[in-house]
Amino acid sequence: MTKPRILIVGGGYVGMYTALRLQRKLARSEAEIVVVDPRSYMTYQPFLPEAAAGSLEPRHVVVPLRKVLPGCDVLTASVSGIDHARKTATVIPHQGDAFEVSYDHLVVALGSVARTLPIPGLAECGVGFKRVEEAIFLRNHVIDQLDIAESTDDEALRRRALTFVFVGGGYAGVEAFAELEDMARDACRYYENITPADMHWVLVEASNRILPEVGWEMGQYTLERLRERGMDVRLETLLKSTVDKHVVLSDGSEFDTNTVVWTAGVKPHPLLKETDLPVDDKGRLMATAELRVEGVEGAWTAGDCAAVPDVTKGPGNFTGPSAQHAVRQAKRLADNIVAELRGLPTQNYRHEYAGSVASLGLHKGVAAVYGVKLKGWPAWLMHRAYHLSRVPTTTRKAQVLADWTTAALFRRETVSLGSLSRPRDEFSTYAVRTQPEPALNPGKGQ
Structure with missing residues (x-):
C-alpha cells in the first residue's frame, strides 16, 4: 500500500513547525512529508x-529547512495554484x-504579505x-545615508539623507523604527559632522495609538519614550504620496527623504485566491477549531492566512x-494530522493570548504578559529571554x-556592506571589453 503524502505549502512558522513535529x-x-x-x-x-x-x-535569525527537516522532502519553489478537487x-x-x-x-501555511495601499510613489521607493x-x-541603507550626509556640503541633500x-x-x-534609530544614534559618535x-x-500612524498589542497604557509609555528621544511620532496621520521620494502627509507637511519603510499591516497571501478552497471576506482560509479547512476533507491550515476560531473568546472571534x-x-495541527x-480523535486549538513584548533599542523595551507590565531594562530582558526560548533549534539558541554576549562586550559595527548586493559593479567597470568578431560571409572563400 502506498503511504500517504502530506504536502505543506509554506515554510514559515506554521509550515516549518508542522513539518518538524510530523517528522x-x-x-x-507512515507518511511522506513534502514542504x-x-x-x-x-x-x-x-x-x-x-x-x-x-x-x-x-544568518542566526534564519533556520535552514533542509537542516532541521531531514525527514522531509524540501522543494525550493513556488506554488502557483492548488486544485484540491484533484x-x-x-x-x-x-x-x-x-x-x-x-x-x-494538504497543509496551507502561506502566511501573509505586506498590505499596501495605492499611494503614489510607494511601490517605487518603499x-x-x-x-x-x-x-x-x-541596516546598510541607514549607514549609507549617514555616509552621504557626512560627505556633502549640500544642505538639501543632507536633510534628505538624514530623514x-x-x-x-x-x-x-x-x-x-526604535532599533534602527538606536543604532544610528550610536553610530553618530564616528561622524564628525x-x-x-x-x-x-x-x-x-493612521490611528490614535501605537503598539496596540501591549495595551493603551504601555502604548502611551512607548510613545512618550520615543518622543523623549526626539523621534517624530505622528498619530491620526496618513501617507498621501511619496513620488520621487517627496513625502506628503495628511497633516499638510511635506519633505524629502531617501528612506520610506512600510509596516502598515499584513494581508493573507494572494495565492489563496488561486485555489478552490473557501475563503472569507478578508481573503483568509475558513478554518475550524481543529484547524481543518472548513467543509473540506484532507485540507488543513493555520497562521496568518487562516481565520481560526478563538474558542477562548466565544463565537465570532478569531485568533x-x-x-x-x-x-x-x-503543533496542534501536526498532532491532529497524526491522529x-x-x-x-482530533482536538480543537485552544490558547489564550499571553500578551506581547517589544524591544525599543538596546536596554529599552516594553512588555505586557499575563497582566504583568514591565518597562525599560526589565522589559528588554524579558523580550530577549522569551524569544531566545522560542527560536528553533539548540544551535540557533547558542548562536543568538x-x-x-559579544555585543555586550564590544560596540556595534557601523560599516555598510550594501555593495554586497552588487558584487559585479567594480569588475564590470574595469573589465576590458572586446568588440564581437565580424560575422563570416558564407558565400566567400577564406
Whole structure:
C-alpha cells in the first residue's frame, strides 16, 4: 500500500513547525512529508529588528529547512495554484518547467504579505520589513545615508539623507523604527559632522495609538519614550504620496527623504485566491477549531492566512496574526494530522493570548504578559529571554546567545556592506571589453 503524502505549502512558522513535529511523531513508513517554499529557510521575524540594528548576525535569525527537516522532502519553489478537487498543486521551481505534486493531506501555511495601499510613489521607493533581506538592506541603507550626509556640503541633500520615514505603528513598525534609530544614534559618535539632533525620524500612524498589542497604557509609555528621544511620532496621520521620494502627509507637511519603510499591516497571501478552497471576506482560509479547512476533507491550515476560531473568546472571534499563535497552532495541527492518520480523535486549538513584548533599542523595551507590565531594562530582558526560548533549534539558541554576549562586550559595527548586493559593479567597470568578431560571409572563400 502506498503511504500517504502530506504536502505543506509554506515554510514559515506554521509550515516549518508542522513539518518538524510530523517528522518526529510519524515513522517514515507512515507518511511522506513534502514542504514547498520559495526560500530554503524559515525566518524568525521577531529578531529582524535586532538583526537590522547589528545586535544579531543575519544568518542566526534564519533556520535552514533542509537542516532541521531531514525527514522531509524540501522543494525550493513556488506554488502557483492548488486544485484540491484533484488533490494536486502546481509547483514552479526557480529554474525549469512547472510540474504538479499530488497529495493526500494538504497543509496551507502561506502566511501573509505586506498590505499596501495605492499611494503614489510607494511601490517605487518603499521597502517592507518582513524578510531578513529587507532588514539587512535597511541596516546598510541607514549607514549609507549617514555616509552621504557626512560627505556633502549640500544642505538639501543632507536633510534628505538624514530623514527616515516609517509608516505603521504596530509591533513590527515600532520595533524597527526604535532599533534602527538606536543604532544610528550610536553610530553618530564616528561622524564628525553628524549628531543625533541632525537626524529626523518620523513614524506615521493612521490611528490614535501605537503598539496596540501591549495595551493603551504601555502604548502611551512607548510613545512618550520615543518622543523623549526626539523621534517624530505622528498619530491620526496618513501617507498621501511619496513620488520621487517627496513625502506628503495628511497633516499638510511635506519633505524629502531617501528612506520610506512600510509596516502598515499584513494581508493573507494572494495565492489563496488561486485555489478552490473557501475563503472569507478578508481573503483568509475558513478554518475550524481543529484547524481543518472548513467543509473540506484532507485540507488543513493555520497562521496568518487562516481565520481560526478563538474558542477562548466565544463565537465570532478569531485568533490574531501573531507568531505566538502560529507556533502553537502548528503543533496542534501536526498532532491532529497524526491522529487522523491513526484513526484517533482530533482536538480543537485552544490558547489564550499571553500578551506581547517589544524591544525599543538596546536596554529599552516594553512588555505586557499575563497582566504583568514591565518597562525599560526589565522589559528588554524579558523580550530577549522569551524569544531566545522560542527560536528553533539548540544551535540557533547558542548562536543568538553568543551574538548578544559579544555585543555586550564590544560596540556595534557601523560599516555598510550594501555593495554586497552588487558584487559585479567594480569588475564590470574595469573589465576590458572586446568588440564581437565580424560575422563570416558564407558565400566567400577564406
